[in-house]
Amino acid sequence: MLNNIGFFTPHSTQALELPTTNLVLRLDGKQEDSITYAASPDIDKWADISSYGREVKALYSYAAPTRVTDGVSFSGSSQAFTNSVVGTERDNITAATWVCVYERAAFGGNQIIYEVSYPNVSTVLSVFKLNSGGGIRCVLRNSTGNSQSVQSTTENLNQKYLVVAIWDRPNLKLYIDGALIGEITTADMVPTTLDLESIGSSGNGSWFNGILYSLLQYNEAVDDTKRLEIEAYLTDRFGL
Numbered sequence: 001m002l003n004n005i006g007f008f009t010p011h012s013t014q015a016l017e018l019p020t021t022n023l024v025l026r027l028d029g030k031q032e033d034s035i036t037y038a039a040s041p042d043i044d045k046w047a048d049i050s051s052y053g054r055e056v057k058a059l060y061s062y063a064a065p066t067r068v069t070d071g072v073s074f075s076g077s078s079q080a081f082t083n084s085v086v087g088t089e090r091d092n093i094t095a096a097t098w099v100c101v102y103e104r105a106a107f108g109g110n111q112i113i114y115e116v117s118y119p120n121v122s123t124v125l126s127v128f129k130l131n132s133g134g135g136i137r138c139v140l141r142n143s144t145g146n147s148q149s150v151q152s153t154t155e156n157l158n159q160k161y162l163v164v165a166i167w168d169r170p171n172l173k174l175y176i177d178g179a180l181i182g183e184i185t186t187a188d189m190v191p192t193t194l195d196l197e198s199i200g201s202s203g204n205g206s207w208f209n210g211i212l213y214s215l216l217q218y219n220e221a222v223d224d225t226k227r228l229e230i231e232a233y234l235t236d237r238f239g240l
Contacts, residue, residue: 025217026050029071056081076209080200095221101213138165168221
């Protein structure tokens with residue numbers, strides 16, 4: 001059933017499943033066995049439960065992200081995950097869909113939820129970046145440093161949001177809670193190879209202050225039917 005903004009509202013009796021075709025990254029805060037603790041509630045590793053089975057590791061052992069109900073909490077200072085082996089399944093991207101469920105605890109300073117970088121180049125693809133005064137953006141940046149973005153400018157603290165960014169070269173769309181927020185036509189923003197990825201910071205700064213519940217990447221620009229299926233699953237799973 002669709003609600004008045006076109007967002008799928010599941011019936012309680014439906015067994016919803018997450019579409020997994022072309023899914024190359026899946027971090028799920030409700031999946032307890034995907035979490036490895038340094039000493040509870042401090043998290044050492046968070047495992048990707050897609051078929052690729054990679055994991056991200058706490059950037060600093062003395063400042064690990066912490067476990068909270070259904071998600072992972074970042075304090076806004078020194079807490080992040082990193083992975084230096086992104087994997088060839090995410091190279092040579094010509095289309096992609098990134099999805100996250102998050103809530104923000106405080107404004108102040110730009111904050112990175114998810115970012116990947118190019119090897120030996122000081123530029124990054126800031127997939128999900130929070131504006132200092134509120135709102136989220138998806139930033140595409142090429143290896144020469146040129147960037148373009150699409151964004152929202154409003155955001156409430158301590159409220160869950162479901163964000164979907166769809167890049168179908170050269171078009172980039174941003175959806176929040178099922179509603180299309182913006183769409184742009186980009187220049188050539190194709191990353192040929194992705195290297196280091198960071199969750200919760202920009203490598204060593206722009207610290208995220210909030211909770212991340214889910215992070216997904218598909219190596220395709222999903223159509224509306226698949227997007228609605230993804231949104232319906234995450235809405236049901238995380239009580240949005």
